[in-house]
Amino acid sequence: MEAMCEDGRRLYADALSRGRIQRSEAETAPCLLEFALLQPDPDDSAWLRPLPPATALSQRLLPLEREIQRHREQAVQLTHAFEPFLSIAAHSRPTHAINVLEGVDRINEAIQVAQANCRSEILSVQPGGGRSEPTLTTAFRLGQDVLERGLSMRVLYQHTARHSPGTLTYARLMSDAHVEFRTARELVDRLTIFDRSVAFIPAQDDRKVALELRHPGLVDYLIKVFDQQWRSAVPLFQERPDEASVDGITEVQRTIARLLIEGQVDEAIARRLGMNVRTCRAHIAKLAAALGSGSRAQLGYLIARSGLLDDDAAPPDAG
Structure with missing residues (x-):
């Protein structure tokens, strides 16, 4: 009509x-x-x-009601058709421990379904710098659901996220007794775990393909990885450790030095540490100045000779 x-x-x-x-x-x-x-x-x-309007309305609604009734009958027929299979699935073990999700829309839909079914806890690793405005808007909408339902949530960012006003605002709005944010200097890649039973990880660098993991062994392993990173991370609103320096070299510059020795290029280092390439090169320049290097080739030699990375596993004392 x-x-x-x-x-x-x-x-x-x-x-x-x-x-x-x-x-x-x-x-x-x-x-x-x-x-x-x-x-x-x-x-x-x-x-x-x-x-009369009542008569006119009834005449116009009648075909719609008939169409609705037809769809209801089809729904009942489909339910009866699938009922035997639902019964089998309810009493059998899951056969798909790993599901491949192709396309951003399908990935987001699967994550939203998992969050809707979540009953207690969300663990999340978000590498990179500050989040974009659309990403933060979506995150806050989903975050409101977390707060309203009283779910526990722990989120790991990289230290570079501390320079993002939008990310800091989002974290302040979300922080309560059940929601915590920490930062680390390095994070491997994205990871989200719901109720310690289903995890999502990227399957490609462009993040257009993801894996939905439900195998208890795999999920348990990822939880242990998350917990290890969480223990070494720093609460978002505390002083970050890479501000401290030893002999004029900060912790983030020590990390860059290690990656340079490994043969990583500037773009890969920046991506790994969640910063832009210009910021990464500025740190490399400061590192070169602190070691008295006049060239990129000499810098690698001086890093190896300086002993700067001998105790790289232990961050410098901030006190």
């Missing part, structure tokens, strides 16, 4: 108020006749009388 034309609305209202209108008046609103809202006046063919 198409919407009634504007002239039709006005004339139908007039006809209801006056009891009838002249046939000539209805010529500007053919929709009235199409909808059968006006009928010939049995006493005078030059006039038209309005059909």
Whole structure:
């Protein structure tokens, strides 16, 4: 049913108020006749009388109700058809411990379903720098659900996220007794775990393919990885450790030095540490100045010779 034309609305209202209108008046609103809202006046063919609104509405709703009833019957038939299979699935062990999710929309939909079914805890690793505005908007919408349902949530960012006003605002709005944020200098890749039973990890660098993991052994292993990273991370709103320095070299510059020795290029180092390439190169320049290096090749030699990385596993004392 198409919407009634504007002239039709006005004339139908007039006809209801006056009891009838002249046939000539209805010529500007053919929709009235199409909808059968006006009928010939049995006493005078030059006039038209309005059909009562309740009667008109019933006539228009009847085919819709029949269509709805038809869909309901189809739904019942489908339910009966699948009922035997649902019963089998309910009493059998899951056969898909690993599901491949292709496409951003499908990945997001699967994560949203997992969150909707979550009953207690969410663990999340989000590498990189600050989140974009659309990403934060989506995260806050999902975060409101976490707060309203009283779910526990722990989120790991990289230290570079501390420079993002949007990320800090989001974390302040979300932080409560059940929601915590920490940062680490390095994170391997994205990871989200719901209720210690289902985990999501990327399967490609472009993040357009993900894996949904339900194998208890795999999920348990990822929880242990998360817990290890969490223990060594720093609460978001405490002083970050990479601000401390030894002999003018900060912790983040020590990390860059290690990655340079491993042969990583600037772009890969920046991506690994969640910073842009310009910031990464600025740190490399400061590192070179601190070691007295005049070239990139000499820098690698001086890093290896300096003993800077001999105790790389232990961060410098901030006190």
